[in-house]
Amino acid sequence: MKEAIDALLALGFALVLGATGMLLVAIVILSFGGLGSDYLFLIFSTGGGVFIGAFLYVRALLQRS
Known part of the structure:
Protein backbone atom coordinates (compact mmCIF):
# COMPACT_ATOMS: atom_id res chain seq x y z
CA MET A 1 0.00 0.00 0.00
CA LYS A 2 2.85 2.37 0.84
CA GLU A 3 4.38 1.80 -2.60
CA ALA A 4 1.11 2.80 -4.27
CA ILE A 5 0.91 6.02 -2.26
CA ASP A 6 4.54 6.82 -3.06
CA ALA A 7 3.90 6.17 -6.75
CA LEU A 8 0.86 8.48 -6.77
CA LEU A 9 2.79 11.22 -4.99
CA ALA A 10 5.65 10.91 -7.47
CA LEU A 11 3.21 11.02 -10.39
CA GLY A 12 1.54 14.14 -9.02
CA PHE A 13 4.94 15.78 -8.54
CA ALA A 14 5.99 14.91 -12.10
CA LEU A 15 2.75 16.30 -13.53
CA VAL A 16 2.98 19.54 -11.57
CA LEU A 17 6.66 19.94 -12.48
CA GLY A 18 5.98 19.36 -16.18
CA ALA A 19 3.02 21.75 -16.26
CA ILE A 52 5.79 15.29 -20.65
CA GLY A 53 5.73 14.86 -16.87
CA ALA A 54 3.60 11.71 -17.15
CA PHE A 55 5.88 10.29 -19.85
CA LEU A 56 9.03 10.87 -17.78
CA TYR A 57 7.37 9.31 -14.73
CA VAL A 58 6.28 6.18 -16.60
CA ARG A 59 9.72 5.84 -18.19
CA ALA A 60 11.37 6.06 -14.76
CA LEU A 61 8.98 3.43 -13.40
CA LEU A 62 9.75 1.05 -16.27
CA GLN A 63 13.49 1.48 -15.79
CA ARG A 64 13.16 0.78 -12.06
CA SER A 65 11.33 -2.53 -12.45
Missing part, protein backbone atom coordinates in the same frame (compact mmCIF):
# COMPACT_ATOMS: atom_id res chain seq x y z
CA THR A 20 4.93 24.43 -14.35
CA GLY A 21 7.95 24.18 -16.62
CA MET A 22 5.89 24.45 -19.80
CA LEU A 23 3.87 27.31 -18.33
CA LEU A 24 7.09 29.23 -17.62
CA VAL A 25 8.29 28.60 -21.17
CA ALA A 26 4.93 29.81 -22.50
CA ILE A 27 5.08 32.98 -20.40
CA VAL A 28 8.59 33.75 -21.66
CA ILE A 29 7.50 33.24 -25.28
CA LEU A 30 4.40 35.38 -24.76
CA SER A 31 6.49 38.17 -23.24
CA PHE A 32 8.49 38.29 -26.49
CA GLY A 33 5.47 38.78 -28.72
CA GLY A 34 3.40 35.61 -28.50
CA LEU A 35 2.13 33.24 -31.14
CA GLY A 36 -1.35 34.42 -32.07
CA SER A 37 -4.03 33.29 -29.63
CA ASP A 38 -2.26 33.70 -26.30
CA TYR A 39 -4.75 31.94 -24.03
CA LEU A 40 -4.97 28.86 -26.24
CA PHE A 41 -1.19 28.73 -26.35
CA LEU A 42 -0.99 28.83 -22.54
CA ILE A 43 -3.55 26.04 -22.22
CA PHE A 44 -1.88 23.82 -24.81
CA SER A 45 1.63 24.34 -23.44
CA THR A 46 0.50 23.53 -19.89
CA GLY A 47 -1.26 20.40 -21.16
CA GLY A 48 1.88 19.45 -23.06
CA GLY A 49 3.88 19.83 -19.87
CA VAL A 50 1.50 17.47 -18.07
CA PHE A 51 2.01 14.85 -20.78
Whole structure:
Protein backbone atom coordinates (compact mmCIF):
# COMPACT_ATOMS: atom_id res chain seq x y z
CA MET A 1 0.00 0.00 0.00
CA LYS A 2 2.85 2.37 0.84
CA GLU A 3 4.38 1.80 -2.60
CA ALA A 4 1.11 2.80 -4.27
CA ILE A 5 0.91 6.02 -2.26
CA ASP A 6 4.54 6.82 -3.06
CA ALA A 7 3.90 6.17 -6.75
CA LEU A 8 0.86 8.48 -6.77
CA LEU A 9 2.79 11.22 -4.99
CA ALA A 10 5.65 10.91 -7.47
CA LEU A 11 3.21 11.02 -10.39
CA GLY A 12 1.54 14.14 -9.02
CA PHE A 13 4.94 15.78 -8.54
CA ALA A 14 5.99 14.91 -12.10
CA LEU A 15 2.75 16.30 -13.53
CA VAL A 16 2.98 19.54 -11.57
CA LEU A 17 6.66 19.94 -12.48
CA GLY A 18 5.98 19.36 -16.18
CA ALA A 19 3.02 21.75 -16.26
CA THR A 20 4.93 24.43 -14.35
CA GLY A 21 7.95 24.18 -16.62
CA MET A 22 5.89 24.45 -19.80
CA LEU A 23 3.87 27.31 -18.33
CA LEU A 24 7.09 29.23 -17.62
CA VAL A 25 8.29 28.60 -21.17
CA ALA A 26 4.93 29.81 -22.50
CA ILE A 27 5.08 32.98 -20.40
CA VAL A 28 8.59 33.75 -21.66
CA ILE A 29 7.50 33.24 -25.28
CA LEU A 30 4.40 35.38 -24.76
CA SER A 31 6.49 38.17 -23.24
CA PHE A 32 8.49 38.29 -26.49
CA GLY A 33 5.47 38.78 -28.72
CA GLY A 34 3.40 35.61 -28.50
CA LEU A 35 2.13 33.24 -31.14
CA GLY A 36 -1.35 34.42 -32.07
CA SER A 37 -4.03 33.29 -29.63
CA ASP A 38 -2.26 33.70 -26.30
CA TYR A 39 -4.75 31.94 -24.03
CA LEU A 40 -4.97 28.86 -26.24
CA PHE A 41 -1.19 28.73 -26.35
CA LEU A 42 -0.99 28.83 -22.54
CA ILE A 43 -3.55 26.04 -22.22
CA PHE A 44 -1.88 23.82 -24.81
CA SER A 45 1.63 24.34 -23.44
CA THR A 46 0.50 23.53 -19.89
CA GLY A 47 -1.26 20.40 -21.16
CA GLY A 48 1.88 19.45 -23.06
CA GLY A 49 3.88 19.83 -19.87
CA VAL A 50 1.50 17.47 -18.07
CA PHE A 51 2.01 14.85 -20.78
CA ILE A 52 5.79 15.29 -20.65
CA GLY A 53 5.73 14.86 -16.87
CA ALA A 54 3.60 11.71 -17.15
CA PHE A 55 5.88 10.29 -19.85
CA LEU A 56 9.03 10.87 -17.78
CA TYR A 57 7.37 9.31 -14.73
CA VAL A 58 6.28 6.18 -16.60
CA ARG A 59 9.72 5.84 -18.19
CA ALA A 60 11.37 6.06 -14.76
CA LEU A 61 8.98 3.43 -13.40
CA LEU A 62 9.75 1.05 -16.27
CA GLN A 63 13.49 1.48 -15.79
CA ARG A 64 13.16 0.78 -12.06
CA SER A 65 11.33 -2.53 -12.45
